[in-house]
Amino acid sequence: MTLQARLDAFKADFEAGKPPYNVPPAVIETMHRATAELIASGAAARALKAGDEAPAFTLNDPDGKPVASADLLARGPLVVSFYRGAWCPYCNMELQALQAALPEFEKLGAGLVAISPQTAVNSRKSIRQNGLGFPILSDPHNDVAAAFGLRFALPEYLVELYKNLKNDLPAFNGDPSWTLPMPGRFVIGQDGTILYAEVNPDYTRRPDPEDMLPALRRAAEIAA
Template sequence: MTLQARLDAFKADFRAGKPPYSVPAAVIATMDRATDELIASGAAGRALKAGEQAPDFALPAEDGTLVSSRDLLARGPLIVSFYRGVWCPYCNMELQALQAALPDFRQAGANLIAISPQTRVNSRKSVRQNELDFPILSDAENTVAAMFGLRFRMPDYLIALYRDVLRNDLPAFNGDASWTLPMPGRFVIGQDATIRYAEVNPDYTRRPEPSDMLPAVRAASLARA
């Protein structure tokens, strides 16, 4: 089953209220409103694109190690995946799909990292829960996500929904009270820091297949030969 097929199946069950899910229609309508408004804002179109230069960054991994994009690029192409957090089932399914594709990425000479705004404690949970063999980096206040053009602040009505109805305490998950998130995004970066693949979607239920990145990864690997 493809990643998107898994995501669509989960979404259908969630919206149908199949156990263990029981979400009122008004909650789903509010979440849909926020997604539609983010799409309409054009924010995704302002994110970094293929052909542009990726910024340098260094962030702590789940084990506390400082991971530098410059150091990773010295070894080969770099795949960067931004996701919302361990609390997001769509993100967890994406991480699992990336893990399944990891041997192909490594065979092509690339390293893979994922970045979220969550604390290192929650990043460790992401690694353990999804059985990952690649690092999860903690991006406090979505600072690096903003450098890639992905950061957005949740609208007040969605904050109220998360806080008061869903009991999803993002300030606790992330260790900051900004109520910001990254739009899910994936980038393949060549050793010259040029972005060779960029995919950003303001609809968090839509994610490309990991295999979609392989042509760009292989091209970036050939360019360094």
């Protein structure tokens, strides 16, 4: 089953209010409204694309160790996945799919990191619960996400919904701003050029990891 098929199956059960979700229709309508408005804003079209230069970054891993993109790229091409947080089931399914694809990435000499605004303790939870063999880096205030064109502020009505659902993003992220990244996936060549970019303002839509393999093969050929 593809990643998107798994996400679609989960979404169907979630939005139907099937146990254990039991989500009221009004909540689903509010989420749909926020997604539609983000799509209409054109924010995704302003994100970095293939051919652009990737911003350099240094972020901490869950143990507080700084990880620099320059050091990662010195070893090979890099897959970077931006995601919302361990509280998002769609993100967790994506992380699991990336983990399953990690051996293929490594065969092509590529590394993989995920970036989230969440605090280190929540990144450790993500790694543990999803059985990950790659690092999750914490992006305070979504500053690196903003450099890639992914950061957006939640509308007030969605902030209120999250508060009612006890989804306290300021506590989860250690940041009072109520911002998130649009889910984004990038392949960066060793020269810092983005070879593949996929950004979707609809958080329920994610590309399959295999979609990045042609770009990784090109990167491997360039490095050879």
